[in-house]
Amino acid sequence: xxxxxxxxxxxxxxxxxxxxxxxxxxxxxxxxxxxxxxxxxxxxxxxxxxxxxxxxxxxxxxxxxxxxxxxxxxxxxxxxxxxxxxxxxxxxxxxxxxxxxxxxxxxxxxxxxxxxxxxxxxxxxxxxxxxxxxxxxxxxxxxxxxxxxxxxxxxxxxxxxxxxxxxxxxxxxxxxxxxxxxxxxxxxxxxxxxxxxxxxxxxxxxxxxxxxxxxxxxxxxxxxxxxxxxxxxxxxxxxxxxxxxxxxxxxxxxxxxxxxxxxxxxxxxxxxxxxxxxxxxxxxxxxxxxxxxxxxxxxxxxxxxxxxxxxxxxxxxxxxxxxxxxxxxxxxxxxxxxxxxx
Amino acid sequence: xxxxxxxxxxxxxxxxxxxxxxxxxxxxxxxxxxxxxxxxxxxxxxxxxxxxxxxxxxxxxxxxxxxxxxxxxxxxxxxxxxxxxxxxxxxxxxxxxxxxxxxxxxxxxxxxxxxxxxxxxxxxxxxxxxxxxxxxxxxxxxxxxxxxxxxxxxxxxxxxxxxxxxxxxxxxxxxxxxxxxxxxxxxxxxxxxxxxxxxxxxxxxxxxxxxxxxxxxxxxxxxxxxxxxxxxxxxxxxxxxxxxxxxxxxxxxxxxxxxxx
Numbered sequence: 001x002x003x004x005x006x007x008x009x010x011x012x013x014x015x016x017x018x019x020x021x022x023x024x025x026x027x028x029x030x031x032x033x034x035x036x037x038x039x040x041x042x043x044x045x046x047x048x049x050x051x052x053x054x055x056x057x058x059x060x061x062x063x064x065x066x067x068x069x070x071x072x073x074x075x076x077x078x079x080x081x082x083x084x085x086x087x088x089x090x091x092x093x094x095x096x097x098x099x100x101x102x103x104x105x106x107x108x109x110x111x112x113x114x115x116x117x118x119x120x121x122x123x124x125x126x127x128x129x130x131x132x133x134x135x136x137x138x139x140x141x142x143x144x145x146x147x148x149x150x151x152x153x154x155x156x157x158x159x160x161x162x163x164x165x166x167x168x169x170x171x172x173x174x175x176x177x178x179x180x181x182x183x184x185x186x187x188x189x190x191x192x193x194x195x196x197x198x199x200x201x202x203x204x205x206x207x208x209x210x211x212x213x214x215x216x217x218x219x220x221x222x223x224x225x226x227x228x229x230x231x232x233x234x235x236x237x238x239x240x241x242x243x244x245x246x247x248x249x250x251x252x253x254x255x256x257x258x259x260x261x262x263x264x265x266x267x268x269x270x271x272x273x274x275x276x277x278x279x280x281x282x283x284x285x286x287x288x289x290x291x292x293x294x295x296x297x298x299x300x301x302x303x304x305x306x307x308x309x310x311x312x313x314x315x316x317x318x319x320x321x322x323x324x325x326x327x328x329x330x331x332x333x334x335x336x337x338x339x340x341x342x
Numbered sequence: 343x344x345x346x347x348x349x350x351x352x353x354x355x356x357x358x359x360x361x362x363x364x365x366x367x368x369x370x371x372x373x374x375x376x377x378x379x380x381x382x383x384x385x386x387x388x389x390x391x392x393x394x395x396x397x398x399x400x401x402x403x404x405x406x407x408x409x410x411x412x413x414x415x416x417x418x419x420x421x422x423x424x425x426x427x428x429x430x431x432x433x434x435x436x437x438x439x440x441x442x443x444x445x446x447x448x449x450x451x452x453x454x455x456x457x458x459x460x461x462x463x464x465x466x467x468x469x470x471x472x473x474x475x476x477x478x479x480x481x482x483x484x485x486x487x488x489x490x491x492x493x494x495x496x497x498x499x500x501x502x503x504x505x506x507x508x509x510x511x512x513x514x515x516x517x518x519x520x521x522x523x524x525x526x527x528x529x530x531x532x533x534x535x536x537x538x539x540x541x542x543x544x545x546x547x548x549x550x551x552x553x554x555x556x557x558x559x560x561x562x563x564x565x566x567x568x569x570x571x572x573x574x575x576x577x578x579x580x581x582x583x584x585x586x587x588x589x590x591x592x593x594x595x596x597x598x599x600x601x602x603x
Contacts, residue, residue, distance in 0.1 A: 006460050091429075227445045230429055231429040239413045239414070239445065283432045284432045
């Protein structure tokens, strides 16, 4: 090969990846439009767009369908970004916000806030539930990290303590449900199925703010995370402080998972499927992998939102059920496809 | 530029692994083979010099105290290849090297980075693998990429832990020949922990042999290797003979005793 021919060859890969990301973004726009156009009322998008201001049709478009569709995109991006970062820092392709009990802790925090009617002086009621979800998720994350560090802080140790945390958080959640009123239990059970029906612009803005805070911080560490894919020993040899990187990532994941869980409940598999789709189509150069995972997660979640309204006409299924039902076969197909690759 | 070690001691918890190691100055362009039985402390010494293990004493590279220097200063001067192979992952080999360069030299411009990567792939004969995924490469090929990640930074001190453990005969010769050439050309120093004594005797300008009591031999291959040293370092009865090319060659006859430190 001639001088700098490798750089030229590599640039072709980069162009291919940029094209893939553009295709993902276009698919996301199409999925978003489809999501807005679909609803239990069966009203067509054209009719909704032509509706007069403050009319019922305008309310359906602006206060129901659009905030739900935007929330689906944001939650999908947040969960997939969180999953991608966890998979890299824990060196485990099955890691997601569920793995370390982050989601379970956020669920416990939010459920406690609902059941015990917790409040924070000076804070609007709408913000109390996500605050407690985040506090619980962060607390669980820091505890897992602290315990793992005391035992050597390897990625496997973090995962093991995380799995223990899942069971502890589930037990505490059952305890909260046990002492809760029947109404509150019903509310929590419905909420743990994951649903976009409680979406609003205010809540979407908070999820967007969390993403806007976390994504640039993630992108600042793309080289460190790319290098970490070579293994912890090699990353350390390049001066990367692996334990510190893992802690920072886990705090980010706590925030992303907590806001998602606090507003839409438990949504499974997006944190797994998003990163896997990105890995298959974009590789693991984190300059592309992280934003690609966010795009893929947003796309899958947007499609799941549409499916949740289209599967049973006139009825909106909890989107968490749809992501689980669609996510499991998709995930299996991805894994089997990956095994067949050379 | 020279490297010298004085009174280096390293422990794992309360268990001392190396105690009071001294190494006379190593001249630029030298390739030093670090030999010794399993558990003698070869990897431990390299990890400490790379700043990955706490150690007492003094390790000086041209005035820079390696044990206390800020990480960024040390990374500019020292390249360390761990014993473990780079993981099989969907990263391209090119990206693995680019990532290593970016993580340690964020100041380097894109053109300079591309040129450095091109050179290291060409010199190691890895051009054909550069745009393959790490997961598609064999263990030996990944080891070569790991070496490329170190060499691309052109460090003044190369710390290589078993750099040929996964390589076939052809690549063993190519890698050590390349390291020796780079050391000579750039006036760098290579400190290589290695089990293959004959390979070390062929390419190293100096051998440092670790035993239970620290350094038990230090000198040119012809001087450092002897039946007595082989017995003390490895617990074997062996011979040291000259091969037809003039390099010392070790022939291991039998184990003297069963032991594992």
